[in-house]
Amino acid sequence: MRPLAYNPSFALNAICPYFTMFPLEYPLKVLRKHSAAKPVVVDPFCGRGTTLFAARMLGLESWGIDTSPVAVAIAKAKLSNSSAEDALCLAQLLILAIEPLHVPQSEFFKAAYHSKTLRDICALREGLLGLEDSDEAVMLRAAVLGCLHGPLLVSGAASYFSNQMPRTFAPKPDYAIRFWTKRNLVPPEVDVLQALERKLKLIAASKALPKADYTNVVRGDSTVPTSLPSGRKHSVVVTSPPYYGMKTYVQDQWLRNWFLGGPATVDYSAGMQLEHTGQDSFASSLGKVWANMANTQADDLHMYIRFGVIPSANVDAKSLMYKSFELSGVEFDVKSARNASSAHSGKRQAQQMRAGSSACDEYDFHVVRH
Numbered sequence: 001m002r003p004l005a006y007n008p009s010f011a012l013n014a015i016c017p018y019f020t021m022f023p024l025e026y027p028l029k030v031l032r033k034h035s036a037a038k039p040v041v042v043d044p045f046c047g048r049g050t051t052l053f054a055a056r057m058l059g060l061e062s063w064g065i066d067t068s069p070v071a072v073a074i075a076k077a078k079l080s081n082s083s084a085e086d087a088l089c090l091a092q093l094l095i096l097a098i099e100p101l102h103v104p105q106s107e108f109f110k111a112a113y114h115s116k117t118l119r120d121i122c123a124l125r126e127g128l129l130g131l132e133d134s135d136e137a138v139m140l141r142a143a144v145l146g147c148l149h150g151p152l153l154v155s156g157a158a159s160y161f162s163n164q165m166p167r168t169f170a171p172k173p174d175y176a177i178r179f180w181t182k183r184n185l186v187p188p189e190v191d192v193l194q195a196l197e198r199k200l201k202l203i204a205a206s207k208a209l210p211k212a213d214y215t216n217v218v219r220g221d222s223t224v225p226t227s228l229p230s231g232r233k234h235s236v237v238v239t240s241p242p243y244y245g246m247k248t249y250v251q252d253q254w255l256r257n258w259f260l261g262g263p264a265t266v267d268y269s270a271g272m273q274l275e276h277t278g279q280d281s282f283a284s285s286l287g288k289v290w291a292n293m294a295n296t297q298a299d300d301l302h303m304y305i306r307f308g309v310i311p312s313a314n315v316d317a318k319s320l321m322y323k324s325f326e327l328s329g330v331e332f333d334v335k336s337a338r339n340a341s342s343a344h345s346g347k348r349q350a351q352q353m354r355a356g357s358s359a360c361d362e363y364d365f366h367v368v369r370h
Contacts, residue, residue: 016146044222049075077142082135084204094127170255287327
């Protein structure tokens with residue numbers, strides 16, 4: 001069966017590729033089991049919002065939390081009610097009205113973007129940073145993030161603004177400059193509005209979705225109880241925590257983070273994320289998330305968790321997850337723990353600028369609170 005990722009009816013879910021993401025089929029399959037009861041759904045590691053999009057497809061209320069501003073920006077678009085036309089009109093207005101005050105002049109940005117293209121990107125950046133969130137702004141922001149970097153096309157109109165890059169993560173500046181220099185690659189002059197129009201047209205032609213509320217996505221740390229909405233009544237959790245040993249989420253999205261107001265350089269600090277200093281600390285911090293999820297006014301709680309460990313970590317993923325349940329202090333019943341098969345999805349993109357690596361072994365857990 002053809003994966004839903006290639007189904008044009010669900011183009012909004014593909015508005016911005018992400019280096020780590022689970023397929024739409026997973027949350028859809030889970031949520032269909034519960035849809036008759038109309039549960040409130042929560043994803044405490046919402047990433048690019050796939051769980052939230054699946055919930056919206058089924059007409060379910062959902063909440064998403066993530067520490068990454070990039071993740072939050074993309075996930076919000078999955079709950080935006082903006083038309084593609086309105087988002088594009090906003091882009092046209094900002095590019096025409098704003099002469100950007102801050103255009104990066106580093107060697108990386110000069111090699112990554114044509115000067116005219118970078119000027120328009122910076123106009124959109126400064127314009128969106130000065131606006132309150134609206135459905136149109138939320139949709140446009142995610143569309144720009146999705147076009148910000150990606151592969152050069154051999155022929156046809158450009159879909160991405162940049163010189164050759166993966167579309168799921170941004171390489172470090174020094175590496176990228178060496179890569180481009182060695183291959184004599186120069187940044188193309190891309191019409192920003194045309195590239196955005198192509199992306200937004202795909203969304204305009206996609207399947208109609210129930211109305212939703214993009215404000216149901218918040219930036220926060222799910223180990224902290226106050227990051228979650230008060231008086232919560234969620235009964236279904238569908239999530240995929242950061243894989244053990246994967247510590248570069250912040251750095252891999254540094255260029256998109258710049259567009260959202262971050263620095264024009266790579267931030268090598270860890271930021272808000274689970275503790276990766278050892279298995280015990282990781283399991284303990286993950287256990288805090290499960291404890292917060294269990295703190296709901298709903299009578300029942302079902303948690304569906306996809307989890308893995310990067311191969312170089314040499315850690316048993318199932319044992320680590322069981323330990324996190326134990327350290328949560330909540331009496332959970334693990335109904336099933338099945339191998340989800342190795343995930344090679346997205347490796348084709350990663351191989352454009354760096355050597356491939358073995359995929360993680362992933363497991364799907366179904367856990368019920370007593």
